[in-house]
Amino acid sequence: MDWPWWIPVCFAGLALVVGVGAVAQRSGLWPPGFPAGLALVAVAPWLVQLLTGRHVPNWLFFVVVNAAVAGLMLWRPVGIDLAPLLLLLLLGDVAATERVRVSLSYAAVSAAMVVGLQVAGAHQLALFWSVCLLAAWDIGFVMQWQMRLVEQERVAAASRVQRATAEERQRIAREVHDVIAHSLSVTMLHLTAARRSLEEDGETDVAEAVDALRDAERLGRQSMADIRRTVGLLGSGGRLPPEPDASQIADLVGDYRSAGLEVTYQLRGDPAAVSAATGLGLYRIVQESLANVAKHAPHARSEASLDLTGPRYRLTIWNDLPGATGKPHDDGGSGLTGMRERCELLGGTFHAGPEDTGWLVRAEVPGSGAVVAAAETAPDAKECAVGNLLGRHGAAAAGGDVPSGSGASALNRPVEA
Known part of the structure; x- marks a missing residue:
């Protein structure tokens, strides 16, 4: 264990003081004689550890100190002897660093030696010193337990920091994926429109092609700025810029509509009443x-609906499947999975699958008043969702994982009025 520096200093200092006192009780400090040599041997393990920084094996520590103390007490017995205090320091040191069974065995041996010295006539305080040995062992054991708790807290704190860092990186990776998927999808729609204008209508629709290219360029520059801003958060300690919310869904749909995607949007309720976290999830x-519709079925008709009037918000997007490009597949991206996890983080439910002649995704989340309660009652769902996202966000830019064959989007058909 990594003990504070002052603990070995205190142990060595106390051992030195006790050793000097034990010598003074027997023959005086000068000239040094046999008791001084025994005291030096008894104190030597603490001094070696303090001066060299090397740990003396506990078994050797124990043998040296016990032998030296026994020699001092037998060479010249005194009334109130200080030498047994070295045994207390030794036992406290051993109990703080050794396993419980081993340190208890050392305590038993030391107590037996104290009793044997009384039988040999070296002192008359065997019971007193035995109780003191037990107290010294208990103090050392408490020190060891406390240090273990400190180490566990250090490990837990480091784990919390790593987990928080990973969750923040996952969040940023998810935002980068959403920005890239959206901007590239709309840009590709503009480029496709420009190409077709030039191929099919020749010079008559050059102006329309130029406008489409300008829109594509504008969106490309905007997406690059968004990506730089988002990635910059990895090394930024400043305040985060505002995130999109439910009120901006209409603008998002308008971007796709202006790029040539046939999509309608119905809104019921006031988006300003939606909380920031819920609004961001619905927007994403x-x-x-x-983006999945634009990628897999750019000519499909799509219908989006957001109902904010009930206790649970209902978001649906449906699209038909004419000219789907590719088969349904799960390429390991974070499209359907990412949407499902966003719903789970908000305490909601998510469904995606074929319906009638199209593809439907339905997302239902609790109203703003219930989001906090849902999050508190399902912490495991949040950790599971974030943990699953960690293994997938690396492939986020590859596109959404919409089931391939349908090649369609993942949201619900609106309730028809």
């Missing part, structure tokens, strides 16, 4: 879903 689900 719509963003990922429309």
